[in-house]
Amino acid sequence: MPGWSCLVTGAGGFLGQRIIQLLVQEKDLEEIKVLDKVFRPETREQFFSKYLGTSIKVTVLEGDILDTQYLRRACQGISVVIHTAAIIDVTGVIPRQTILDVNLKGTQNLLEACIQASVPAFIFSSSVDVAGPNSYKEIVLNGDEDGHHESIWPDPYPYSKKMAEKAVLAANGSTLKNGGTLYTCALRPMYIYGERSRFISNIIITALKNKGVLGCTGKFSTANPVYVGNVAWAHILAARGLRDPQKSPNIQGQFYYISDDTPHQSYDDLNCALSKEWGFCLDSSWSLPLPLLYWLAFFLETVSFLLSPIYRYRPLFNRHLVTLSNSTFTFSYKKAQRDLGYEPLVSWEEAKQKTSEWIGTLVEQHKETLDTKCQ
Template sequence: MPGWSCLVTGAGGFLGQKIIQMLVQEKDLQEIRALDKVFRPETKEEFSKLQTKTKVTVLEGDILDAPCLRRACQGISVVIHTAAVIDVKGVIPRQTILDVNLKGTQKLLEACVQANVSSFILTSTIDVAGPNSYKQVILDGHEEDNLESTWSDPYPYSKKMAEKAVLAANGCTLRNGGTLHTCALRPMYIYGEKSSFLYNIVIGALKNKGVLDTTGKFSVVNPVYVGNAAWAHILAARGLRDPKKSPSIQGQFYYISDDTPHQSYDDLNYALSKEWGLRLDSSWSLPLPLFYWLAFLLETVSFLLRPVYNYQPPFNCHLVTLSNSTFAFSYKKAQHDLGYEPCVTWEEAKQKTSEWIGTLVEQHKETMNSKTR
């Protein structure tokens, strides 16, 4: 395969950064363009320190800016589209989420057609498949189940529609007469060092005498380590560019998990942080059905108050369902089509994440000590 170039959107994010760190090791990769709305200074510095022959170009621009996207795609072979607004609490305005996740994806597809980009990989999410009810039990789900989220909440809806747009674009004609090939990856909940979600969990626990907030004690899920989720994207990029593998991948979606044990979200948080003295909340909690109906009541109150007051419930029905369902998936199809095997074991992932949590604990201690001086 001749020299190629890759654009990664959402490159300053948790997953995007890891994809770029892995991409620079790819053979014949001449340039990586890292696109995001804003990059933190430390992220730019990390990219500049990457030991590689591949040129890494940092681009700041809006996913809704069509001219910016056309410039970013010019001369690019592969687009890995990770940029998205992730919000399951209903904090961010609905239109903002729809604009970025759906309209932004559509604009990027158009830019690819105009710039003759031949391969497009979307980072989708397990949320496009559900769960639609906490009573739904999926322990070894696979692509042939044809599961689809029925939630109207902006995050699952926008990601579902974006994925449909990407897969429907497979086979469309580029401006130069070539063909666009697409696929989508649906990672489980992604954990690992530098996860903003995990960061908030840990900081919240440190401020609460080491007690971890209960986020999903009734769930059974199989989260995926960020390094393995990133590796699946690298293999998808290879696959779409390989004439032998490409036909079986085009227009397909894949669940991406690894060998992280099936467990609840709460048990995962505890497993990753217990070395530093963090512990689960042992106090009584509402039974799940009552918890769900409380969420429904709070959403109703929010809806009724909307004309006069913007009440933001602490949780909603979608979040309660998402956090407390039995919803786990196999990566066998990705294994068969992409040659995907997790490159990081559960023990390694746990150790790396725990070490990072350790740095957060130390920073918190230093901050508290400086306040008492």
């Protein structure tokens, strides 16, 4: 099916940029429209310069996911939409309504734009957060899509992603304006790591200010993090599958957990494995037992609620974050392997090396603050 085109939302983000790097290698792709609110004239130049050597037309759009008319124009002539735009916040920094507007209403707006512009394929970047964990006592090892895991947290990020995913999957089979059919699917990546991760960058910069000691935030967890390049690859495979509905009917209206062969480990151990080459180490000092940490979070949330009429107090952590960071919660990618033909492109060793090299550039930028306390 020659001459197809793709719109990527959140294209300037951590995952969006990696998806575009793989998209430009796709056969018969004529145009990529890259949409992000953060794009500015100088950003456009950076984007175009990366892809000057390719025959694919790259159109950079600076637009808001809440602007319905803009979205409809952006979707004109598009074959596949890959929707990665979202606000990720599990600490309560960003107002609840802002997160709901972007993550849920923005997704609904984009689905409607696809119907009006007769876009036949829609891929949603969801999150493992829509599945839980709901309790740090809950143990899920190598879970799968048949496990009926669903987050019960009212916090805006997991709630908005869960409801947005439901909207995307419910839209599968909708009739397009030209009489065609909209096919959708959702991908639920595990915690994503890799070069240019904002979360890892924050952890490293904080540790540099603390003489190379990494803060312990998830020592009680067992997770299966996934490398950003492998998540991007899963999106490419989903796009291929939805573009040919006769060949891949199993994909339509489905969601998939996306993991890779990164070893099961705690979030703290992951941070240490990625950064130890540069002299970082974990904090070995005493920490609160997990149940006490959870109830302290509950107390802080209660204080925040009681003060809310007169003062906006944001706790350093909440129960959702404590649970998310300290649970045994891992999922298999077997369904994606079966239906999408997904196999991780990048091994754990290669992913670790690439991420570690990037961390080295952060250390170089801030080397004057690094001490040898860990060595």
